[in-house]
Amino acid sequence: MTTVARSLSNKEPLLEVKNLRVEFPTRRGTLLAVDDVSFDIAPGEVLGVVGESGAGKSLTGNAIIGLLEPPGRIAGGEIRLEGRRIDNLPYEQMRKIRGARIGAIFQDPLTSLNPLYSVGRQLVETIQTHLPMSAADARKRAIDLLKEVGIPGAEHRIDHYPHQFSGGMRQRVVIALALCAGPRLIVADEPTTALDVSIQAQIIALLKRLCRDHGTAVMLVTHDMGVIAETADRVAVMYAGRIVEIGPVHNVIKHANHPYTRGLMGSIPSLGHRSERLIQIDGSMPRLTEIPRGCAFNPRCSERGRRCLVERPDLIPAGLGWAACWLHDVAGVGPAATKELADA
Amino acid sequence: MAERSAFGQWLHYAADSDIWWSFKSSATTVIAAAVTVLIVAMAFLAPVIAPHTPFDPSTLSLSDGLKPPVLFSPDGDWSFPLGTDDQGRDVLSSIMYGTRLSLIVGFASVVVAMVIGIGLGLVSGYFGGAVDALIMRIADVQLTFPAILVALLIDGVVRGLISVERHDEIATFVIIGAIGLSFWVQYARTVRGSVLVEKNKEYVQAARVIGLSPVLIMVRHVLPNVTGPVLVIATINLGLAIITEATLSFLGVGLPSTQPSLGTLIRLGNELLQSGEWWITVFPGATLALLVLAVNLLGDWLRDALNPKLR
Amino acid sequence: MLAFILRRLAQSVAVLLTVGLVSFFLFRYVGDPINAMVGQDTPAVEREALRQKLGLNDPAPVQFIHFIANAARGQFGLSYRTSEPVNRMILERIPATLELSFCAAMFALWVGVPMGVYTGLYPKHWSSRALQAVSLIGISLPTFLIGILLILFFSVMLHWLPSFGRGETVTIGWWTTNFLRWKGIEALILPSITLGLFQLTLLMRLVRSEMLEVMRTDYIKFARARGLSNRAINFGHALKNTLVPVITVAGLQLGSLIAFALVTETVFAWPGVGQLFIQSVQFADIPVMAAYLMLIGLFFVVINLGVDLLYFAVDPRLRSQVGGRAGAH
Numbered sequence: 001m002t003t004v005a006r007s008l009s010n011k012e013p014l015l016e017v018k019n020l021r022v023e024f025p026t027r028r029g030t031l032l033a034v035d036d037v038s039f040d041i042a043p044g045e046v047l048g049v050v051g052e053s054g055a056g057k058s059l060t061g062n063a064i065i066g067l068l069e070p071p072g073r074i075a076g077g078e079i080r081l082e083g084r085r086i087d088n089l090p091y092e093q094m095r096k097i098r099g100a101r102i103g104a105i106f107q108d109p110l111t112s113l114n115p116l117y118s119v120g121r122q123l124v125e126t127i128q129t130h131l132p133m134s135a136a137d138a139r140k141r142a143i144d145l146l147k148e149v150g151i152p153g154a155e156h157r158i159d160h161y162p163h164q165f166s167g168g169m170r171q172r173v174v175i176a177l178a179l180c181a182g183p184r185l186i187v188a189d190e191p192t193t194a195l196d197v198s199i200q201a202q203i204i205a206l207l208k209r210l211c212r213d214h215g216t217a218v219m220l221v222t223h224d225m226g227v228i229a230e231t232a233d234r235v236a237v238m239y240a241g242r243i244v245e246i247g248p249v250h251n252v253i254k255h256a257n258h259p260y261t262r263g264l265m266g267s268i269p270s271l272g273h274r275s276e277r278l279i280q281i282d283g284s285m286p287r288l289t290e291i292p293r294g295c296a297f298n299p300r301c302s303e304r305g306r307r308c309l310v311e312r313p314d315l316i317p318a319g320l321g322w323a324a325c326w327l328h329d330v331a332g333v334g335p336a337a338t339k340e341l342a343d344a
Numbered sequence: 345m346a347e348r349s350a351f352g353q354w355l356h357y358a359a360d361s362d363i364w365w366s367f368k369s370s371a372t373t374v375i376a377a378a379v380t381v382l383i384v385a386m387a388f389l390a391p392v393i394a395p396h397t398p399f400d401p402s403t404l405s406l407s408d409g410l411k412p413p414v415l416f417s418p419d420g421d422w423s424f425p426l427g428t429d430d431q432g433r434d435v436l437s438s439i440m441y442g443t444r445l446s447l448i449v450g451f452a453s454v455v456v457a458m459v460i461g462i463g464l465g466l467v468s469g470y471f472g473g474a475v476d477a478l479i480m481r482i483a484d485v486q487l488t489f490p491a492i493l494v495a496l497l498i499d500g501v502v503r504g505l506i507s508v509e510r511h512d513e514i515a516t517f518v519i520i521g522a523i524g525l526s527f528w529v530q531y532a533r534t535v536r537g538s539v540l541v542e543k544n545k546e547y548v549q550a551a552r553v554i555g556l557s558p559v560l561i562m563v564r565h566v567l568p569n570v571t572g573p574v575l576v577i578a579t580i581n582l583g584l585a586i587i588t589e590a591t592l593s594f595l596g597v598g599l600p601s602t603q604p605s606l607g608t609l610i611r612l613g614n615e616l617l618q619s620g621e622w623w624i625t626v627f628p629g630a631t632l633a634l635l636v637l638a639v640n641l642l643g644d645w646l647r648d649a650l651n652p653k654l655r
Numbered sequence: 656m657l658a659f660i661l662r663r664l665a666q667s668v669a670v671l672l673t674v675g676l677v678s679f680f681l682f683r684y685v686g687d688p689i690n691a692m693v694g695q696d697t698p699a700v701e702r703e704a705l706r707q708k709l710g711l712n713d714p715a716p717v718q719f720i721h722f723i724a725n726a727a728r729g730q731f732g733l734s735y736r737t738s739e740p741v742n743r744m745i746l747e748r749i750p751a752t753l754e755l756s757f758c759a760a761m762f763a764l765w766v767g768v769p770m771g772v773y774t775g776l777y778p779k780h781w782s783s784r785a786l787q788a789v790s791l792i793g794i795s796l797p798t799f800l801i802g803i804l805l806i807l808f809f810s811v812m813l814h815w816l817p818s819f820g821r822g823e824t825v826t827i828g829w830w831t832t833n834f835l836r837w838k839g840i841e842a843l844i845l846p847s848i849t850l851g852l853f854q855l856t857l858l859m860r861l862v863r864s865e866m867l868e869v870m871r872t873d874y875i876k877f878a879r880a881r882g883l884s885n886r887a888i889n890f891g892h893a894l895k896n897t898l899v900p901v902i903t904v905a906g907l908q909l910g911s912l913i914a915f916a917l918v919t920e921t922v923f924a925w926p927g928v929g930q931l932f933i934q935s936v937q938f939a940d941i942p943v944m945a946a947y948l949m950l951i952g953l954f955f956v957v958i959n960l961g962v963d964l965l966y967f968a969v970d971p972r973l974r975s976q977v978g979g980r981a982g983a984h
Contacts, residue, residue, distance in 0.1 A: 065880055099882030106880070111873035115972060116895050125891075126881045161971040177881060485673045488955045490911045492918070497681075500936035500944050504685035587797045594799045595921055597936050614803055614922075618818070622807055629800045637795035644791075 012083070013040035014217050015064070015185055019077035020087075022059050022068065031288040033072065034059050035241040038315075041185065046211065046218045048232030048249065050225060050264070052285050055238040057221045061187045063087070064219070065104050066094040082184070100130040103178035103216075105207075107190040109171035113162035119146075119173050120158035123180055130181035145176040150206060168199035175207060179214065186211065189221045204231055225264060229253055234321075237261045240285055240296040247321015257318035258325045260297050295326070305333025366649045376641035383635050387447050390440035395425075398433040398441065413623050427623040430616060435624060438609055439631050445605040446632070449520055450586040454578050456524025457585075461531025462574065466562050468532060469539025480536070483529045492588055494526035495519075499597050512600045519598050523588050530577050538570045572650045579643035583636045590632055606632045659973075663963050667956040672723070674952035678945035679722045682732075683715075685941055731946040736938045741946045745928055749950075750830045751821055752927030755919065756912045758843050759851035763912075764905065767855040771862025775897075776889055778867060786859070793856035798915060802849040802922035809845060817842050819924035850919040854908045861904050865897040872896075898969050906962035910955040 022034035034056040041047045049057045062068050064079055066086065079087040086097060098104070106112050114122060123142035127133060133141065139158070146154035149172040162170055171191065178186055191207065192200040208231050211218050220232060228235050229249060236246040237258065245258040256262040263281035283300040286292060292299055295308040307326050315322040316329055326333040367373055386393070413427040413435075426435040468479040486494060499522050506514075542548055542565055551561050592598035593607030594614075601608055606628045613625030706712055710721055725731070731741035774783040810818035822842030825835040833839030869875060870893055878888050917929025924930075928947060935943035966973055 067876065067879055095879075095882050095884070097882070098880055104877070104880035106873055106877055108873055112877040114874040114878065114892050114896070116970065117892070118971075125883065125887060129881070129883055129887070163972045174877070177877070181882075481673070485670055488670065488910070489951065490914045493914045493951065496917075496932070496936050497944065497948065500939060500941075501681060501685050503936065504681075504939035504941055583795065590797055591799055591918055594797075595918065595933050597933065610800065610803065617803065617807060618811060620811065622811070625803055626807070629803065633792070633796050633800060636797070637792060640791065640795050 014043045014045075014082060015041040015219070016080040017060070017064070017077070018080075020060065020063060020074065020079065021076035022056070022063050022072055023075040024072050026071075028289065032075075033241055033288060034063065036077070036314075037238075037241075037243050038077075039236055039243065039246060041217050041219060043184065044211070044215045044217055045234065046208070046220060046232045048228035048235040049219060049221045049238060050223060050228050050235060051238035052223060054285060054288070056241040057238045058189050060238075061104075061189050061219060061221045065098055065102055065187055066091075067098075067104075096130075099126060099183065100181045101183055101185070103181075103183035103186040105171075105174055105178045105186060105188040105191045108194045109167055109174050110194065112174050113170060113177075115162055118159050118161050119165070123158070123173075123177060126177055127180050142176075142180070145180055146173070148210065149173070149176045149179075151176075167195055168203065171195060171199075171203050172206065175203075175210065179210060179216070182214065183216060185217045185219065187219045187221070190223070191220070192227060193222070193224070200227070207231070225253075237264065240291055241288065242296065242324065243315065244297065244325070245318075245321065245323040246315065247319065247323075251320045255319055257321065257323035257328060258297075259301050259303050259327075261323075263300075295324075303327060303333065305336055307331070307334035367645070370645060372641055373645040376638040376645070379634060379638040380642060383443060383631070383638070384447060386440055387443035390437070390444050394434075394437040394440045396434040396437040398438045412621075413627075416623070426627050429612065429624045430621075435627055438604065439606070439628050442604050442606045442609045442628060443631060443635065445516075445599060445603060446586055446589060446607070446635075449516065449523070449589045449599070449605065450582055452520045453523035453527070453585045453589070454582050456520060457527035457581065458531055458574065458578055460524060461528035462535050462567075462570075464528065465532035465535025466539060466566065469536040469543065469566075470562060476536075479532065483532060486526070487529050491523070491526040491584065492591055495522040495588055495592060496595075496597060498522035498525055499592065512602070515598070515600055516603065519589060519592060522592075523585050526588070527581050527585065530581070531574060534573045534577065535566070535570050538573075539566050542566050542569065576643065576647045576650055579639065579646050583639040583643060586632070586636055586639070660960075660963070663960060667960060671949075671952055671956055674948060675723050675726060676719070678726070678948045679719050681941050681948070682722065682945045683711075683718060685939075726946075726949055731949075732942045734935070734940055734943050736935065736940040736943070741942045744931060744943065745946055745950065746829060748926055748928045748931055750832065751925060752913060752916050752920070752929060754833050755843065755846055755850060755925060755927060756909070756916055758847035759849075759854070759912055759916075759919075760909050762847055762851035763854040763858055763908070767858035768862050768901070770855075771859040772866060772889075772894060772897075774859065775863040775866025775870070778863075787863070790856040790859055793852055794860075796852075798849060798853055798918045799922050801852055802845070802919060805845045805849055806922070816845050818845070821926060846919050846923045846925055849922065850912060850916055853915070854912060857908060858901070858905060862897060862901055865900050866893060869893045869896045895969070899966065902962055902965050902969065906958050906965075910951075910958045913954050914951050 017040070018038050020034055020037045021032060024031045024033055037056070037060055039047065049060065051057045059068065059072065062072075063074055066089070068074065074087055077087070078085055081097065081101060086094065089097070113119065117125075120139065120142055123145065124135065124138045127138040127141055128135070131138070131141075143154045143158055146158060151157055151169060151172055157165075162173070165173060175191075178188075186207075188207065192203050195203060204227055207218065210216070218231075220228065222228060232249045234247065235249045235252050236243050237252070237260065238244065239260050245252060245256065245261045247257070252261060253265055256265050260281070281300055286296060286299070292309075293312075294310045295301070295304070295313055298304045298308040301308065305326065311326070313324045313326050313329065315324050316326075318325070318328040367377075411428040413425065426439070428434055429438070464479050468476045499518055502518050502522075539562070548561055548565060551565075589598060589605060590607030590610070593605050594611045596611060599605045599608050601612060604612065609628040610625055610632070613621070613623075613628065617625050710718060713721070729742045733739065734741055734744060737744070770786055774786050777783050806818040809816045817838075820842060821831075821833055821839060823836035823838035824831040824833055825839070826832075833843050875888060875893060878892050883892075914929075916925075916927060917932055919925065920927045920929040921933055928950065931943060932947045934940070935947070
């Protein structure tokens with residue numbers, strides 16, 4: 001498994017996630033929300049992670065920054081940043097990595113900023129936590145950062161409070177906050193979902209430009225294939241807690257290797273090539289309590305065989321990337337499985 | 345399996361429901377329920393199980409006065425397990441009868457508050473405009489004052505209107521009314537809020553168009569929606585109402601000493617506290633605290649189980 | 656900001672007028688003021704003359720205006736019970752009530768808020784659970800019972816602290832204070848704890864639940880994701896955000912302390928306005944009741960105004976409402 005899903009470049013990976021499992025103990029038993037997920041991110045690379053809500057993509061991101069919300073916990077696997085294992089670090093040591101080495105951006109810029117502190121105070125506080133700077137130097141750096149994220153009149157706006165900024169401007173402040181101690185990796189969880197469509201493109205372009213300029217890698221978690229197509233170098237598709245396909249973004253979009261990914265691409269108007277009507281996937285993702293035997297996608301798959309009902313596929317080389325589907329195995333999916341058989 | 349009777353289905357639902365589950369899984373709640381049932385049973389069976397009839401003067405004897413409780417002093421007398429007061433009344437029996445009065449006043453005033461509150465809430469929400477503004481302003485002003493003060497004020501007004509002597513005869517009703525009038529606001533606000541939400545829903549509009557009476561619409565659609573919150577408020581208020589009655593009686597403006605509730609007993613005992621006869625005060629006090637604690641625990645649990653957002 | 660304060664002032668005046676209306680109805684229509692002023696055998700003519708002279712035959716609105724004008728000058732007439740001027744009776748007793756309420760409020764704030772922060776930050780720790788359980792008992796114990804139990808332990812059994820009265824006081828102008836004599840401070844301890852305990856548990860539970868709520872917000876999560884220290888997050892970001900609701904409740908509680916003082920004053924024979932009010936209820940002494948009502952109403956209004964001003968200090972969103980959303984697009 002360790003060789004699976006290596007990035008395209010030959011550089012030493014910045015982030016390595018190996019066989020990560022995240023589980024939630026609940027009253028009806030333990031739920032496995034992230035199941036055996038492995039991937040790498042190279043320095044400066046943008047990895048898109050896409051999937052429906054509940055597929056485990058945000059949890060994977062939270063596990064990486066060490067902020068799983070209890071009772072969620074990492075139940076197995078390991079996470080390495082620049083070769084150093086970080087998933088089992090004590091809280092205080094992990095805290096020093098957060099912000100300094102790994103930044104994070106969350107979905108809602110309206111609620112990500114503390115309403116009672118000026119943006120300058122929040123920036124200076126974060127800078128001084130990680131960098132040995134005087135208050136005056138930190139403030140200068142904060143102003144530079146605000147300029148860099150495109151806030152007009154930064155010298156004057158630094159003393160304003162979050163409610164005095166619009167949603168798009170607030171997300172720019174959030175990006176400045178995530179970048180202010182110069183992290184090597186940013187985990188961006190749905191950074192544009194809460195914004196107006198017109199502002200989404202600006203924010204994505206800004207994020208892309210800043211990360212290129214600073215050489216920062218990005219793990220971009222979203223359910224929006226359009227954003228991924230525009231931004232990412234590689235894309236990982238998640239379904240029911242597992243990665244079902246991972247590969248270079250253009251290959252995945254044009255020649256998806258997993259039936260689920262094909263459905264996902266077909267459901268996007270601009271990407272659904274040639275086809276007159278949008279393809280849709282029947283049914284919905286299973287709840288974590290009732291994941292079927294075999295391949296988790298089998299009840300919705302039009303190409304399932306008998307093998308898919310009993311045996312769960314791991315990632316198999318497919319095209320330029322990898323896909324968790326027996327279609328790419330030499331033995332194939334086996335004889336066609338009828339609806340009755342699947343329900344039995 | 346599809347042939348299950350409606351009742352069977354309900355039972356199945358009830359046994360599987362979150363409410364029942366959360367009840368069973370909380371030991372504190374089960375104990376609180378048991379304590380509540382025990383105290384209520386003790387209070388209402390008082391005429392049958394109480395060893396004495398403490399407020400029948402013919403059964404009292406001053407020679408029985410100020411006996412200490414048996415477990416705390418060798419001078420105790422087993423026919424008065426918790427001791428006696430200065431008149432020779434059995435403390436245990438007094439507590440049983442007193443709890444009964446406290447519970448009756450508590451329940452009755454919660455019902456009064458509920459009826460007034462739901463009624464005014466419906467009127468306020470449905471008619472809106474000036475009526476609504478008036479009712480809600482009164483509610484605001486009343487909320488500014490603690491319930492105990494409102495109850496005291498109402499009691500004082502009644503004393504001003506009728507003679508102080510006659511007051512004792514109707515004291516129970518005055519207290520129930522005073523406490524009821526001081527707790528209606530929360531119900532009214534809840535019901536009003538629900539009416540405002542329901543009023544603009546299409547089915548209510550439709551019902552109005554086909555000529556159903558507004559009263560019918562309210563009763564059919566709004567009341568079921570507020571049963572949960574109202575029940576929660578009522579449980580929490582029961583504890584408060586019992587405390588308020590006890591406080592009023594303790595202050596000497598509640599139930600008279602001829603019909604003593606727990607609060608009255610504590611007041612009477614308090615006069616003897618300085619000379620060391622603690623049991624006359626402490627046992628009724630402990631009963632009161634236990635009862636209110638149990639009721640509050642049930643209220644807390646019910647609030648969390650029915651609607652974690654309601655605070 | 657000025658507009659906001661003016662609006663609040665107008666609301667306060669409206670509340671006071673409503674309270675005044677209730678007081679007026681009490682004063683004027685519950686019991687007959689004339690009966691209290693003259694003997695049983697006063698002839699009807701003389702009563703009528705007095706009625707005319709006091710303006711009791713004027714139309715009700717005119718009487719109401721007179722009542723409010725008098726109330727504004729602190730004139731509430733004579734007590735039915737003692738025939739003393741009501742304002743003097745209240746003025747004599749108000750220092751006792753205010754000092755007691757102040758001590759109780761300080762006790763509730765300085766013990767309740769830290770306890771709430773602690774239990775909110777470490778909700779799973781055994782000591783938090785213990786505090787939470789004890790606080791439920793605190794809420795279930797009626798104030799008077801707490802007072803009685805404290806007297807039983809600390810006065811009757813241990814003889815440590817006095818159980819009634821103000822002890823020794825010092826008079827400064829018309830104000831009498833407990834704070835300048837050890838005996839006076841000693842006398843304050845038990846009543847203050849009694850009065851403050853309920854508010855303490857209430858504040859603790861409120862701060863706890865607000866703290867739990869705030870700790871779940873996105874900005875706290877984002878602060879953690881930036882690697883800020885726990886200290887900065889808990890006592891900077893989180894505590895400041897819990898302050899807004901806490902100020903509201905603490906303000907209201909401060910008001911109800913003054914009203915709740917009447918129970919504590921009765922238990923400890925504390926010569927304050929609360930005790931006066933209880934006596935006036937027992938004797939249907941309407942002028943004193945009306946005056947007390949107005950006084951409590953005034954306290955509430957003043958406290959609410961103070962709370963509003965505190966909001967401005969804490970919450971920048973309110974401060975800039977007046978100036979508009981500067982520079983936002």
